[in-house]
Amino acid sequence: MSAPLDVSLALARGGFRLEARFTAPAAGVTAVFGPSGAGKTTLLRAIVGLERARGRVAVGEEVWQDDAAGRLVPVHRRGIGYVAQEPALLDHLTVAGNLRYAARRTRGGRAPEEAARLAGVTGLLGRRPRTLSGGERRRAALARALVAARTLLVLDEPFAGLDAPARDALLADLAGLVRALGVPVLLVTHDLGEAVRLASHLVYVERGRVLAAGPLAELLARADLPLARREDAGAVLEAEVAAWDAAEGVTTLRAGGLALHVAGRHGAPGDRLRARVLARDVSLALDPPGRTSILNVLPATVAEVHEDPDGPCVLVALDCGGPRLLARITRRSLRRLGIAPGLRVHAQIKAVAVVAP
Amino acid sequence: MSPDDLQALGTTLRLALVSTLVLLVLGTPLAWWLARTRARLRPAVEALVALPLVLPPTVLGFYLLLLLGEGGPLGPLWARLGGGLAFTFEGLVVASVLYSLPFVVQPLQGAFEAIGERPLEAAATLGAGPVDRFFTVALPLARRGLLTAATLGFAHTVGEFGVVLLVGGSIPGETRVLSIAIYEHVEALDYASAHRVAALLLAFSFAVLAVVYGLRRRR
Numbered sequence: 249m250s251a252p253l254d255v256s257l258a259l260a261r262g263g264f265r266l267e268a269r270f271t272a273p274a275a276g277v278t279a280v281f282g283p284s285g286a287g288k289t290t291l292l293r294a295i296v297g298l299e300r301a302r303g304r305v306a307v308g309e310e311v312w313q314d315d316a317a318g319r320l321v322p323v324h325r326r327g328i329g330y331v332a333q334e335p336a337l338l339d340h341l342t343v344a345g346n347l348r349y350a351a352r353r354t355r356g357g358r359a360p361e362e363a364a365r366l367a368g369v370t371g372l373l374g375r376r377p378r379t380l381s382g383g384e385r386r387r388a389a390l391a392r393a394l395v396a397a398r399t400l401l402v403l404d405e406p407f408a409g410l411d412a413p414a415r416d417a418l419l420a421d422l423a424g425l426v427r428a429l430g431v432p433v434l435l436v437t438h439d440l441g442e443a444v445r446l447a448s449h450l451v452y453v454e455r456g457r458v459l460a461a462g463p464l465a466e467l468l469a470r471a472d473l474p475l476a477r478r479e480d481a482g483a484v485l486e487a488e489v490a491a492w493d494a495a496e497g498v499t500t501l502r503a504g505g506l507a508l509h510v511a512g513r514h515g516a517p518g519d520r521l522r523a524r525v526l527a528r529d530v531s532l533a534l535d536p537p538g539r540t541s542i543l544n545v546l547p548a549t550v551a552e553v554h555e556d557p558d559g560p561c562v563l564v565a566l567d568c569g570g571p572r573l574l575a576r577i578t579r580r581s582l583r584r585l586g587i588a589p590g591l592r593v594h595a596q597i598k599a600v601a602v603v604a605p
Numbered sequence: 606m607s608p609d610d611l612q613a614l615g616t617t618l619r620l621a622l623v624s625t626l627v628l629l630v631l632g633t634p635l636a637w638w639l640a641r642t643r644a645r646l647r648p649a650v651e652a653l654v655a656l657p658l659v660l661p662p663t664v665l666g667f668y669l670l671l672l673l674g675e676g677g678p679l680g681p682l683w684a685r686l687g688g689g690l691a692f693t694f695e696g697l698v699v700a701s702v703l704y705s706l707p708f709v710v711q712p713l714q715g716a717f718e719a720i721g722e723r724p725l726e727a728a729a730t731l732g733a734g735p736v737d738r739f740f741t742v743a744l745p746l747a748r749r750g751l752l753t754a755a756t757l758g759f760a761h762t763v764g765e766f767g768v769v770l771l772v773g774g775s776i777p778g779e780t781r782v783l784s785i786a787i788y789e790h791v792e793a794l795d796y797a798s799a800h801r802v803a804a805l806l807l808a809f810s811f812a813v814l815a816v817v818y819g820l821r822r823r824r
Contacts, residue, residue: 298726323729324737330730336723340745349741353732396731 257294259301270451270461277426277433279447287456288436297323329397333404335389337377343388344373350395357395367391383414401433469572471554471563482526483573489515504570509543514602522603529598530575544597617782621762624701628709628758636713657704662767669700669772692774700772701762708757716750760813
């Protein structure tokens with residue numbers, strides 16, 4: 249494996265300060281995630297080189313910027329495929345012309361025909377950008393970026409402004425696409441579901457600062473990050489399909505030492521997939537619940553308890569002999585059950601969502 | 606039209622054509638710079654470019670006459686080069702270029718500004734360097750502005766009078782243009798000839814403006 253994406257940048261503009269320091273793997277998708285206005289797009293533009301920040305940026309063996317060494321590679325020599333939030337197609341060219349524009353200037357890039365097929369725009373090649381819908385424009389820009397992406401593919405909110413069907417279709421296509429791509433992908437999103445669906449790595453940005461960066465499953469299982477206070481906080485498990493019970497319609501997943509039962513058929517035995525267990529769907533009991541309709545009841549040990557000073561709930565991190573789970577319970581339950589680190593409990597999981605592939 | 610007037614028409618078209626070409630070559634990079642620079646010098650340069658819009662043509666003509674003539678401050682230079690530019694076709698081109706500069710630079714600058722950063726940034730990420738971006742993105746996207754600039758520059762040069770009178774005089778085949786011809790016909794009380802040339806210029810100017818506004822509508 250080649251050297252990872254290594255970013256260390258600082259920028260001040262008006263009242264806004266960006267201080268970003270993180271590394272990400274040289275393959276797969278890294279989601280740059282955070283609330284709106286956190287500076288995600290500015291960070292992305294600074295990495296691409298469209299915004300002048302101070303510091304150092306390296307991708308693999310290529311050092312794009314190193315102010316200490318007086319090195320700055322101009323944007324057009326970086327081999328980046330970049331899809332801006334408002335995709336800027338060249339209006340004086342057709343979609344095919346846009347792809348050729350990139351192909352003529354990229355050595356060792358993807359062929360326009362292949363990129364068009366991957367992005368699903370083969371039928372749009374003869375069209376002018378002005379005649380395309382929002383979703384079509386996004387796909388055309390994606391195809392063009394696939395041609396140009398020699399070292400890095402950068403997607404800034406690729407689903408913003410799309411209606412639900414267009415968004416779901418693009419999400420499904422992207423999920424398949426990025427796995428087959430030979431270059432790392434940086435994805436900016438403010439939607440945790442999109443990050444969970446597509447990314448293996450997470451960079452969490454808030455108010456211009458990178459608060460945490462690491463494997464997505466690891467970060468989402470932490471109770472101490474602001475991430476855990478979100479309504480949709482919860483653990484993400486990398487699982488393998490262990491069995492399919494056709495009679496009862498239940499799939500069994502295995503994640504580390506953990507067995508989870510999910511209603512419905514998901515993949516085939518042996519398939520790798522990703523499951524999400526939201527903290528609000530996990531409740532705790534001191535005694536085994538006995539007969540219950542809940543499919544998954546796991547013996548667990550309380551690892552950490554994090555109070556949210558602003559809300560009535562607390563977040564409990566659980567060790568269940570596999571990857572960590574998170575549970576959100578009320579402060580009242582915490583007190584009445586005497587829940588504290590080290591306590592043995594039973595985690596009742598009301599829902600498991602299979603999010604990928 | 607009389608042979609003299611036809612010759613004046615030829616001189617006018619030649620002058621307008623050469624001036625427009627020079628204006629495009631000089632005005633396009635100037636407009637590009639004005640559209641993109643954040644230099645503090647910019648308002649001053651913009652004001653300088655716009656001066657011919659408000660100055661009486663005689664003011665510009667007077668200073669140009671001094672500069673281009675052999676008796677002026679550049680006299681020694683002209684003497685070494687073998688003669689000044691006052692009362693020559695080349696002198697008229699210099700005067701026309703300065704006089705029509707705002708009509709070329711302003712529409713171009715507006716067109717370049719309307720493109721915005723985004724297509725240029727996109728082109729940069731696709732591997733296009735600055736010069737490449739200018740020719741393959743900025744110019745094609747500003748083509749309407751380019752056409753407007755060329756048309757206005759040409760038409761305005763055809764229509765100039767005061768500057769020509771001072772800098773060029775009225776040398777047949779060299780500096781006698783249509784507007785001068787009209788002036789001379791009127792002075793000689795030959796209203797019929799004046800009518801013919803004046804009507805021609807009127808029709809031409811109207812047609813040019815109609816074309817320019819037609820282009821604008823199609824945006």
